Amino acid sequence: MLELVSVAKSYESLGDREGLSVLKDITIKLEQGQALVIVGPSGSGKSTLLNIVGTLDRPSAGRVLFDGRDLAELDDMELARIRNRDIGFVFQLHHLLGQCTVLENVLVPTLVGKGRVSKKEVHQRAVDLLERVGLGGHLLHRPGELSGGERQRVAVVRALINKPRLLLADEPTGSLDEDSSRNIAELLVELNRSEQVTLIVVTHSPGLAERIGRVMELSNGLLKNRSGT
Ligand SMILES: Nc1ncnc2c1ncn2[C@@H]1O[C@H](COP(=O)(O)OP(=O)(O)O)[C@@H](O)[C@H]1O
Ligand SMILES: [Mg+2]
Numbered sequence: 565m566l567e568l569v570s571v572a573k574s575y576e577s578l579g580d581r582e583g584l585s586v587l588k589d590i591t592i593k594l595e596q597g598q599a600l601v602i603v604g605p606s607g608s609g610k611s612t613l614l615n616i617v618g619t620l621d622r623p624s625a626g627r628v629l630f631d632g633r634d635l636a637e638l639d640d641m642e643l644a645r646i647r648n649r650d651i652g653f654v655f656q657l658h659h660l661l662g663q664c665t666v667l668e669n670v671l672v673p674t675l676v677g678k679g680r681v682s683k684k685e686v687h688q689r690a691v692d693l694l695e696r697v698g699l700g701g702h703l704l705h706r707p708g709e710l711s712g713g714e715r716q717r718v719a720v721v722r723a724l725i726n727k728p729r730l731l732l733a734d735e736p737t738g739s740l741d742e743d744s745s746r747n748i749a750e751l752l753v754e755l756n757r758s759e760q761v762t763l764i765v766v767t768h769s770p771g772l773a774e775r776i777g778r779v780m781e782l783s784n785g786l787l788k789n790r791s792g793t
Pocket of ligand 1: 575584586604605606607608609610611612613
């Protein structure tokens with residue numbers, strides 16, 4: 565469902581005609597429902613790579629194919645549609661709206677465009693998912709009333725509300741304590757299996773890497789298989 569072919573990304577910088585070459589030659593192929601962990605030192609380009617996969621940024625060279633369609637050939641409207649309908653994002657910081665309830669936060673992505681889930685079903689799906697992650701009793705709470713781990717679970721549910729086919733998580737446990745991290749890790753693995761959502765996670769969590777199994781390391785602009793996990 566997702567294929568990157570020799571993707572490269574460099575950032576122009578003043579006074580340096582070469583620019584900063586962050587990604588050099590990245591090739592990845594993922595089928596629907598597969599999962600991949602990406603590790604790598606800070607500044608190695610992990611977020612840059614996820615942003616390119618998530619259509620938030622464009623590569624300087626190479627191709628990104630989503631269901632065989634080259635993203636470079638799509639206009640902004642079509643990209644926005646893929647981003648909203650087919651891709652879910654979880655970031656290190658949850659970016660929940662403080663003045664809205666848990667349930668309202670989860671429903672935000674359903675307010676734009678026509679999703680895969682009908683308006684009628686969507687409320688039920690939100691409640692079901694929140695119950696599944698143990699937040700059934702917190703539907704009407706505000707994010708400020710939840711723990712860090714609970715907020716991140718809300719963010720995961722929000723990312724999945726439109727039934728995306730691809731879930732991108734950028735250091736989703738980066739700001740959590742050990743117990744909450746384990747909890748989020750288990751949730752991501754469980755959802756990958758039960759929802760058959762393709763999953764790419766950037767993480768430093770060895771537990772998550774272990775559970776997902778397929779681990780690649782980004783360094784010096786290249787992605788390599790990491791053995792021993
Ligand atoms: N918009 C940008 N303009 C210029 N340089 C950037 C931009 N975004 C990221 N970079 C640089 O690209 C490199 C990789 O960043 P990033 O993808 O955030 O790394 P990671 O997520 O692995 O820590 C860093 O050196 C960063 O400073
Ligand atoms: Mg990053």
